[in-house]
Every structure is written in C-alpha cells, then in structure tokens.
Amino acid sequence: MKLTMAQKILQAHTDQEITAANQIVQCEVSLVLANDITAPLAIKSFTAMGADAVFDRDRVALVMDHFTPNKDIDSAEQVKFVREFAREKGVTHYYEGGDCGVEHALLPELGLVAPGDIVVGADSHTCTYGGLGAFATGMGSTDVGGAMALGATWFKVPPTIRVEFTGSLGEHVTGKDLILFLIGQIGVAGARYKALEFCGPVVDRLSVEARMTIANMAIEAGGKVGLFASDAKTLEYCRAHGRMGAVALAADPGAEYDRELSFDVTGMSPQVACPHLPENVRPVEELADLAVDQAVIGSCTNGRIEDLRAAAAVLRGHKVSSRVRCVVLPATPGIWKQALKEGLLETFMDAGCVVGPPTCGPCLGGHMGILAGGERAISTTNRNFKGRMGSLSSEVYLASPAVAAASAVTGLITHPGKL
Amino acid sequence: MNYAGKAHKVGDHIDTDAIIPARFLVTTDPGELGANCMEGLEPGWIKRVAQGDVLVAGENFGCGSSREHAPIALKGAGIPVVIAHSFARIFYRNGFNMGLILLEVGDDAARLHDGDELVVDVDAGRIENRTTGETIDCAPVPPFMKEILNKGGLVPYVKAKLAAA
C-alpha cells in the first residue's frame, strides 16, 4: 500500500500492518511531553497505574512553561509537585528555570525531535513538531500518564488532507499567513480527526521555523497532526541542533488522500484572524484603522528567532505608539540570547517594547500582559477564543510578527508595507 | 461482549459541557457524575435511563474540552455503549481510556430511534435493532482496545500490564 506521511510514520512504530485510514494501531512513542498545567494530572494517573518508573528517563520531557517564573502560590505548588516527581524518577528533560522556554519551541531546539518520531504531549499544540516531519499530537492527561509508563499508546490512523501552496509569497507574507488563510478556508473543524499534509513549491521554500508555525496551528483547524516532508533543510536543522542521524521522509507517490486542496498564494495579503474564532480570517487591509491596546510577539507559534528578526526589521527606527503596550517574549533562552547577540533586543527596547522572559505568559491569559475589559490585542499567538488573553470582553486578533510590530507602531492594525 | 438495552437518542455536536457541566466537576466519582449525566442537555435526563441502556448520538459527539469526567459520567450513569455518527477526537480517546465502548456508524445512526431495543455485539461489530428488525454493521473494536475495555479502562489496563512485566 502507498502511504501518506502520517501512515508511514505510524507504520514504522507498530507491528500491525496499516491497511486503511481509521484503523486502530498500537505504536511505540519516541517522546512524551507534559507541562506545568497538565503534568500534575498525568503524574496522578501514572501513580494510579502503579507505575514506579518512567519508560525511559531520557524520553520524557516535563517543561514548566505556562505560568513560570511561577506567577502565584498555586502555580508554584504545581511546579513543585512536578519537580519532585522528575527528581524522584530521574527524568532527564525537566525544565523550569534559566533553561526553560515554551515547550514547542524548546524541544526542537534541544534536538529532542526528529523526522519520523512519534511525540505525544498533554498539550494541544504538540502538533508543532509536524514541521520537522514528526507525528506529534495532543492528548488527555491519562493518555499521557499511560505513555509515560509504557512508552506506547494507541492511534486511529487518520485520513489525510493534502494542502498544496503554489505561486510565490509576497513581501511580509509568512507561514503564519498561510495557516491563517487555510483555517479561514476550511474552518475550525475542517480537519477534525484528520492529518494535514503540506506540500508544493511555496512549502519547499519555507524555512523549518516557518513550517513549525504552520504545523503548530493544525489543531486550530481541528487536525490531529500537520505534517511536512523532511528535506535537506530539515536535516540541516536537526544537525545544527545536535540531533544526529535524522533521515529525509516523504509520503509515497500515489498515496490515497481524503481531500486534496491547492491554493495559488501569489498576491496574497498578510492575514488576520478576528475574534473569537481562528477561522474568522480577513486580509489585513480590511481591518486597517482598528485601534489596538496591546501587541504580543512570542509563543510557540511565533516566538522563534526568525519571528523576532521579522518584528525587529519592522520596528527598527520606529517607536511603539504611546497608546500601545508591545510585549516581546522570545520563546526560549537560546532564542533570547541569539536576539541579544544580533541586537534585536536593543531594537525592541529602543522602540519602547517590554522584553520579557521565555514563557507562555499572555498567550493563554496566564500573566505578563493580561487584557482589561474592552481592550484589544494584536497577537502572534494561536487562539483568539473569548477571554483567552484576559477579560471576557477583551478581543484578540491573530497575525504574523511583522503585522503585530507594524500595528504596535501605529496603534492601528497595519500592513507592515505601509510603515 | 454483548450488550442489550434501550436506545436513548441525542443530537449532533453534543459537547462535554452538555454531558457533564463544569459545576459538577468537583468530584471524579462515577456514581456522582453519572447522577448528573446530560444535565447540561436537559435537567433530569438521566431518570429515563436504565442500567445497560445505549446512547445513540449524531455527529461530533463529545466535542469541547478534554475533561475525562464526560465518559466517566456516562459510564457512571449505567451506559456501557455509545453509538454515534462520529466522535470528537479527544473524547474518543478518553472514552476508551475510561472503559466506555464507542461505536462509530456514520449515517446509519439515523436508522436508530429513541426507545428502540438494541443488541450490540461488540466483537462482531454488529448492532441489531430488535424494534425495526434491521442490522447495522460497523468496524469491530480492535483486540487490544478490547483489552483496555476488559480491564475497565487505561489506568487498570496499564496497571495489569506493568504488574505482568
């Protein structure tokens, strides 16, 4: 049988023969992940299962990224509970302090994910690693507790929607704009239970970081995974991040797809998702002149070095509007340090941005940039549900780093080309 | 595994808040959760259900949050099997993990009506509608997932697996 990317990766991790979509297979997993919100519950399930050791101390990652540095007593208690578990079980990849960053930016950077891996995480944006060609997906806490104990779990083989992008991207149009555009086209349930597989000349030209931005938001279309073939760029990324032995991986020619979509993106504008669903997508021009109170540049979607470079390029020589708080959160300490070296942090500070530590922070309305009632934010994050960044009457508009930066300068939603 | 019971039908896109509203999430006890099952859909809904009855649902059953309390509430209400047009992904996982049997039948869900007497053969993947005389075939539950169900869910399943190792 000719296999899609998703089928191929699952097949490599199971003894059962994959013969059709929707079949259920038992697979070994490469890495199991949980964060400061979900790990405590997963650990409770793990303990109830009577497990006393994790399946592999080098293949469990516990990343305390959501509320750290701990914002209050409750979050400190949660982290303490996980830290004690990590120490007791000898978990190698426990991150909390100066080595900690947003989980989905951190793990690829540490070389913990490679093409063909299966990663399960108690976090819905685990799908980010599809940008590297890994089958990575979010699950409930008991599932993740079980995977921590057994190193295996079950999957329903997803049907795949193949998405091809042709043509060429204009200036200031990025991976974020491509995924927002797609979600606008197929809707928040458009890929429910399915795998998305991205291809085409535009995708081939994208950097690995941009691919991760796209894969990150597969879940916003209801998808289980968002997959990219791994090519020379992927292998170079893996090598540069200390992951040796990565191999190129692609779907078999002639594999069977549930649906095939193709978009010519030539002439496409930067895209913005309006409240309160990621599918409410419009070209940036249509929202011009909508005032914003806050701009957030960061998160597992757009907090990587390329994103900071794009934002700094727009901000250089400009000042953030006196009406706007612009919060920049490099997603990992590695990215922070690189941005420091390149002078990007200085650019941000000269422009009047707040530069914070690597944390999820305001993305989920945790801390470091919460919105008051009636306030509006433009944000490079991935969800704009009601109240996601603070008050139930606040609003979040999702966009690329360049659009967020341009909007911070004018105080209005702005096409970066207009500055 | 065979189950016989009366069908209770609900609509499309029944979310986890309908199955068990957030105000009842102060416990994980199946009995307590079961007593409030579907409280978010219709107050007192549970009174019509007898032990062993079958829930029949439309599209995307269990959408919404990843709360594992939803399948626990259904099991606690005495419902061993849910037949649906389709399930939301995380609910589908959580269902099996909590020991609830889920059968996806697509458009055939429309051939099952409220009050129909059903016999469900999980091994064969067959639903016999004694009221209409019709039979619906669906994919049988795969062997190792049946193992999870036989053990009563993922926690006891992993527990047994670890004990045997």
Ligand code: SF4
């Ligand atoms: S940055 Fe936002 S979306 Fe990403 S893991 Fe953190 S809270 Fe979740």
